[in-house]
Amino acid sequence: MDAIQQHMLDTYRAARLQEPAPPLPGTHDVRTLRELRDYRRFEAVVHGHLATGRLRAALGRLLPSPRRRTPACR
Structure with missing residues (x-):
């Protein structure tokens, strides 16, 4: 059963039961991803790491x- 079929059953x-209909699948995805990002930044600060730029620093x-490469033999 996919998400749309589950949503149809929940709506029915x-x-x-005369309850409000559930939100459509994917409605709160962006908000959830932002909250996850904020939580990971918070955890990084609590553990004494950088809050931003961690991926760029690791790469x-x-x-x-x-800029650090030595020029090839000429």
């Missing part, structure tokens, strides 16, 4: 920067 059940440690 809510109508029979900077893993990947060599073009």
Whole structure:
């Protein structure tokens, strides 16, 4: 059963019980992702890490920067 079929069943059940209909699937996805991002930033600060720029810093440690490369033999 996919999300639309589940939503249709929930809407039918809510109508029979005279309850408000549930929100459509995907309605609160953006808000949920923002809350997850904020929570991860909060946890980083609590543990003494950077709150922002962590991905860029990690990639900077893993990947060599073009500015740090030595020029090829001429």
